[in-house]
Amino acid sequence: MSDPIDTPAAAPATATTTGPAPDLRARAAGLDATDGLAGLRARFALPEGVVYLDGNSLGALPAGVPDALADVARRQWGELLIRSWDESAWWTAPERIGDRLAPLVGAAPGQVVVGDSTSVNLFKALVGAARLAGPGRTRLLVDAATFPTDGYIAESAARMTGLTVTPVDPSHAAAAFDADTAVVLLNHVDYRTGRLHDLPALTRAARAAGAVTVWDLCHSAGALPVDLDAHGVDLAVGCTYKYLNGGPGAPAYLYIAERHQQDFDSPLPGWNGHAEPFAMTPGFVPAEGARRGRVGTPDILSMLALEAALDAWAGVGIADVRAKSLALTDFFLECVAAYVPAGRVESVTPAAHAERGSQVSLRTDDARAVMAELISRGVVGDFRAPDVLRFGFTPLYVGFADAERAARTLGHIFG
Amino acid sequence: MSDPIDTPAAAPATATTTGPAPDLRARAAGLDATDGLAGLRARFALPEGVVYLDGNSLGALPAGVPDALADVARRQWGELLIRSWDESAWWTAPERIGDRLAPLVGAAPGQVVVGDSTSVNLFKALVGAARLAGPGRTRLLVDAATFPTDGYIAESAARMTGLTVTPVDPSHAAAAFDADTAVVLLNHVDYRTGRLHDLPALTRAARAAGAVTVWDLCHSAGALPVDLDAHGVDLAVGCTYKYLNGGPGAPAYLYIAERHQQDFDSPLPGWNGHAEPFAMTPGFVPAEGARRGRVGTPDILSMLALEAALDAWAGVGIADVRAKSLALTDFFLECVAAYVPAGRVESVTPAAHAERGSQVSLRTDDARAVMAELISRGVVGDFRAPDVLRFGFTPLYVGFADAERAARTLGHIFG
Incomplete structure (x- = not known):
């Protein structure tokens, strides 16, 4: 989900130019020089002098987006006007863009539809899941x-479908899956700690118990392989403004596994999800496929900005992104250990690769003030109450020198 | 709600330059010359040579929007990045823009919140209304x-709150309001016929019966006075991409009368509607005021385009807009009567001003082909199955010469 920073804002500053461990700077330069993804940074418009480690909250601006937006506004809207619903293919954007981002989450075409916020999609998914689970199971x-x-949203969906919400520790959730479990809602990566949960095993266990799985991919999609189809996930949602760089509040998406589409019964049956929207018939007949997850008229400006943003992924393999992400967070943790006096920060992000997303969260006293100071020195991460510094690593535009500078700046603050 | 045209698209053509009734052309010129709102057309970027009478489906592009969008993308997103949630006041946009459009629907500040689609807002409003109505009443x-x-959406809201949907003829709906009526959902203006319903009387009658009113303002807001507060409306929704010109799929809005805000219980309690969204607490505590109607992260690009679009309303009074709207539709009907051979079209829009919105709908055989031909001649309206030609009159950018040319072109097609 979205998480605008609530630390004091500050202007970018120039990089700190001295540090105690110049070998790490040389290492960083070497790693950047051999990074096969380093060239992707040119696909983004990033401010000078800033190390941007908050792409896990708001992804950076892909370079082609402003011109694409100008065309949508001036030509498609201003000149073609209503004709653009057909001629500029506005009407089919939710499915088309869904299919474009589907490979990034390991989904075959026809299962992802873009639109609405993550919260709204979550409501569709949870109520839809409860209905798929059928009567006789009571727990969400x-x-x-x-x-x-x-x-x-889970509380609301439960209230409106007769279920009861039960909180579970996702690391040990499988033990809670039983014959009374209707729906399981889990995050692929925890927004606060950056912990990566075991989607394959948890999905397998939930399905074995007869439950319907709903995964929130906000903090994983675009940063690491998700493989929804391969792991048999039932339903999933995610935002597009973090690692997918779709822009502030960009439309979210809903994944409905093909095997469930025929029975997916949305609580938000808007006319865009109707089999024949322009027939304007009084009874709702859901469209075939993921399109039945659509609701109202898509917000075209935000949606086509997202479509242009996805151009930044041309030729990029998610496995390479994951490899660089792990190398970046490993290196950052190494730099933190070298630069920051012992005992001043503690990583709450797991060390094991299999349990790490694409961010590093460091616990420290006075985290809010520390993050404000980092930002004032040109290193932008964010703060999560009460005591967490978050640093997101977006492999498409973050390099090893960025990681080194961020850790070194943090060290100076504690120095 | 949205209604992209589904007639065949065609390029604009030059105006037809001959006609059987030149006095109407002179009359149009005179009316335009004395039209106090005529200068507002310069606030829009309209294609040359086109008479655009589809603003009731997609409003034209306000001239300032492209530059505003470019600033949002390049500077606010690209340069300020995450800081813009505070520094560019992204976070408060839903309430701020709600307050900006509130005067257009006769609402005091603090009661309108912008975001999501009309369908999603309708779901919030209907479920919220059912909860306000309380138990013991069964009909929607x-x-x-x-x-x-x-x-x-009403069917879904009813299904999820235990109500039963009963269709009513809005012209005679008051007779159906009884002690079993929980919620009444009505359109201020009918999308197909352009009929204006009696919001004051219907609201009064519904409330007298103890029901909660929900009005859909999609086809009235921005075209005529709505006066939500004055008439005691409980809840309302509307889109912003028709007469408010917010752009394709621009965010919709939700009005929650102040007296209901404390008890409004949204089925979509997303974190944006929380009293303290950044406290990240596990239990939902709704915010004070209309902000509790927010759900997820607002789609900033679409939302700030809408904000810029509302600049077109500076200094414009809705009473003047209504007066011009009626003059335009009167004049169009007069021109149609003069130009179109008798019996070829029949207006399904009421003649009485008190029952007319800001569109004229003409029934004719072969309406789809007729509209396609009109569009090919540069007169853009739209078609509604099976037999309706719709012509929307947006007083901010449509003039009397446009109305005359549209009717004359229609006459030529039948001539």
């Missing part, structure tokens, strides 16, 4: 450490 | 001729 299991909106 | 009355999505 929710990651106890979830981003709050997931919990709030 | 819905305009039988409503734009389909309203009916679909």
